[in-house]
Amino acid sequence: MSVSMGVTVFGVKEALRELKDLDPELRKTINVKAKDIAKPATDAIKAQYPPKLLSGMAGKWDSQGRQLFPYDQAAARKGVVVKVDTGRKSRSVIRIDQKNPAAAIIDMAGKQGGKNKQGAMFIANLTALFGQPSRVMWPTYDRQAAQVNQQMFNVVKDVMATLNKNLVM
Numbered sequence: 001m002s003v004s005m006g007v008t009v010f011g012v013k014e015a016l017r018e019l020k021d022l023d024p025e026l027r028k029t030i031n032v033k034a035k036d037i038a039k040p041a042t043d044a045i046k047a048q049y050p051p052k053l054l055s056g057m058a059g060k061w062d063s064q065g066r067q068l069f070p071y072d073q074a075a076a077r078k079g080v081v082v083k084v085d086t087g088r089k090s091r092s093v094i095r096i097d098q099k100n101p102a103a104a105i106i107d108m109a110g111k112q113g114g115k116n117k118q119g120a121m122f123i124a125n126l127t128a129l130f131g132q133p134s135r136v137m138w139p140t141y142d143r144q145a146a147q148v149n150q151q152m153f154n155v156v157k158d159v160m161a162t163l164n165k166n167l168v169m
Contacts, residue, residue, distance in 0.1 A: 076103035
């Protein structure tokens with residue numbers, strides 16, 4: 001389980017795909033810039049994961065052979081990554097993912113409701129302490145969104161100017 005978030009800007013995916021063919025080095029530079037631009041948001045998200053949460057999260061918890069818990073703050077912070085993806089099936093070009101299963105569950109548990117009594121109680125306890133889902137990623141990103149979006153807009157504008165200059169010459 002992973003949690004993703006992204007902002008949609010139409011045409012960027014196609015432009016980046018074409019840019020890969022026209023100027024591969026510029027395309028790599030954009031990937032690096034995108035990750036640098038998202039860094040304040042990812043750092044803020046990472047800072048929101050507390051050292052401990054509910055007592056039951058310290059134990060091992062497997063589901064269908066996949067380990068979901070124990071929760072570990074360092075692993076939750078390490079799980080926050082920026083991805084640049086121009087694949088046809090991707091929903092957003094630049095997104096912030098939470099790859100750590102425990103942190104993803106903490107963030108989004110309760111979005112679809114508890115399937116049993118224990119699940120409902122787990123969700124109720126999380127909600128009482130940390131609020132409604134999304135508890136970490138979206139609220140934290142929203143505080144950084146204007147800055148991130150403006151900087152990404154500037155990068156796209158610079159890339160367009162560079163490409164136009166190269167096409168005219």
